Structures are given as C-alpha cells and as structure tokens.
Amino acid sequence: MLRNGVLFLDELPEFKRETLEVLRQPLEEGDITVARLQATYTYPARFMLLASMNPCPCGLLSDPAAACVCTPLQVQRYHHKISGPLLDRLDIFIEVPRLRFEEVTTTRVSEPSRSIKKRVEEAREKQRQRFNSDTVTCNAHMGSQHVQQYCALDAD
Numbered sequence: 001m002l003r004n005g006v007l008f009l010d011e012l013p014e015f016k017r018e019t020l021e022v023l024r025q026p027l028e029e030g031d032i033t034v035a036r037l038q039a040t041y042t043y044p045a046r047f048m049l050l051a052s053m054n055p056c057p058c059g060l061l062s063d064p065a066a067a068c069v070c071t072p073l074q075v076q077r078y079h080h081k082i083s084g085p086l087l088d089r090l091d092i093f094i095e096v097p098r099l100r101f102e103e104v105t106t107t108r109v110s111e112p113s114r115s116i117k118k119r120v121e122e123a124r125e126k127q128r129q130r131f132n133s134d135t136v137t138c139n140a141h142m143g144s145q146h147v148q149q150y151c152a153l154d155a156d
Contacts, residue, residue, distance in 0.1 A: 006048045008052075009051040023049065024086055028089060051090070
C-alpha cells in the first residue's frame with residue numbers, strides 16, 4: 001500500500017468481510033504487520049480510505065424517482081456486511097442523492113484548478129512549518145496531544 005495514498009473501494013459491501021477487516025490495523029495504526037514462518041515484518045501504510053456504496057442492495061432506497069424493492073431484512077443484512085469497528089475508523093459519511101441528467105450535464109462556472117492548487121500548497125507549507133521538529137508531517141497524522149496543542153477552542 002502506498003504511503004499517504006488514496007485507496008478507493010467501490011461498492012464496499014461487495015468485498016468479503018475478512019478483506020475489509022484487514023484494513024482496521026493500517027487505518028488505526030498507520031502500518032501493517034505481516035507474519036511469516038520465520039519473521040514478522042511491519043510496513044508503513046498510512047492512507048486515505050475512500051469508499052462508496054449504495055443505500056441498499058437494489059440501490060433505490062431513499063430515491064424519490066423510483067421505488068426500492070428490498071425488504072427491511074435485506075437492507076439490514078447489506079449494512080451489516082461492514083463491521084462496527086471498521087465504521088468507527090471512518091470519519092466522514094456523505095449521502096449523495098441521485099442527480100437529474102440536466103444537473104450532471106450543465107456546465108457551471110467553477111473555481112480554477114490553479115487557485116485550488118495554490119490553497120493546497122499554502123496549507124501544506126503551513127503544516128511543514130507547524131511540524132518542522134516533529135515526526136508528524138501533516139494534520140491527518142496528528143495525535144491527541146497535537147490536537148490539544150494546535151487546535152484549542154476558545155470560549156466562543
């Protein structure tokens with residue numbers, strides 16, 4: 001697994017549960033340990049997990065344009081394919097509703113990529129300065145002590 005890369009798993013519940021459970025250690029600890037007959041090896045494995053899934057097996061639950069054909073038990077089984085401990089390691093959940101064809105094909109004025117790139121570079125530089133004498137290299141790798149030090153909330 002590449003260090004600090006992105007792992008995208010499309011249709012998350014379609015993966016074998018054992019395969020998904022293997023992700024828990026690297027998501028939690030930032031490394032992966034492989035045990036062989038004569039030795040144990042630990043490799044760095046910090047990454048961002050991006051996953052997608054349908055709301056139910058047929059994909060139509062909560063869809064205003066079509067009716068879901070799944071039973072409540074089928075929906076429950078579908079969601080239980082992903083364990084609670086794995087879900088605990090995921091930070092952001094976003095439900096994306098179905099878009100109409102016109103919404104997808106309409107061109108919109110958007111922010112130029114170069115201005116987004118500039119903001120990302122500025123944020124990375126700020127992180128480099130913040131963590132210049134630390135083993136942490138970016139905000140995503142901060143521990144609780146770093147959060148307390150750098151992200152203190154005021155009374156407001």
